[in-house]
Amino acid sequence: MEPNPQLFDEFHPNFNVPPTTRIAAVAQDSQGARKLGRFKWGLVPNWAKDTSGSARCINARSETVLEKPSFRTSVPAKRCIIPMDGFYEWQTIGVTASSPPKPKQPVYVTRQDGRPLAVAGLWASWRDRSLGDSAPWLHSCCVITTQANDTMSPIHDRMPVVLEAEDWDDWLNVGGGSHVATPIERIIELMIPADPSILIPLWVSTGVNAVRNNHPDLIAPIKIGE
DSSP states (O other): OOOOTTHHHHOOOOSOOOTTOEEEEEEEOTTSOEEEEEEEESOOOTTOSSSTTGGGGSEEETTTTTTOTTTTTHHHHOEEEEEESEEEEEEOOSOOTTSOOOOOEEEEEEETTSOOEEEEEEEEEEOOGGGGGGSOOEEEEEEEEEEOOTTTTTTOSEEEOBOOGGGHHHHHOOOBTTBOOOOHHHHHHHSSOOOTTTEEEEEOOGGGGSTTOOSGGGGSOOOTTO
């Protein structure tokens, strides 16, 4: 992962991020330096023949991440933090046995205290080996999910692993330079649901259902029926 001085100029507010989009993430390189990089959202393991499976690897379940071939080699050596203001989930509201099916309502989930979320992720580097050593590297990432906490469970049975500031160093520290890598036992301890009081879910417009829509109004809270 190479440093990019122009990186901050390349990122703009994005209110509707679909899979395979290039997103920002922080990772630690082999010398122990922390760097902000651009990653394709949808992990491509280094052994993949091509990138066609990327969209299926946007999330990794914490319970099986050490077992799945796509993710297990990244856990000890390629962890990252994905910064974001919030994320969307979709909730089914007001459905009974006799009612007709209703579209799911988008919910924007953010921090109660207004600070950005630091979401645990994994990353990998891949290149097309058929092109030889001159082929460019593709850096990609995924979000680690865990079981929903009490705040999220009425909306969805899963949620991203949200890291608090005091845990960032442990998560990012994969060794390198003078750093000693965080033990895997500690990493497993971090992949747990966030305290329910940290997050607040807000109903938002169904405009987010269309990827072409990308503006601040998408995260503006609404009352159901608006």
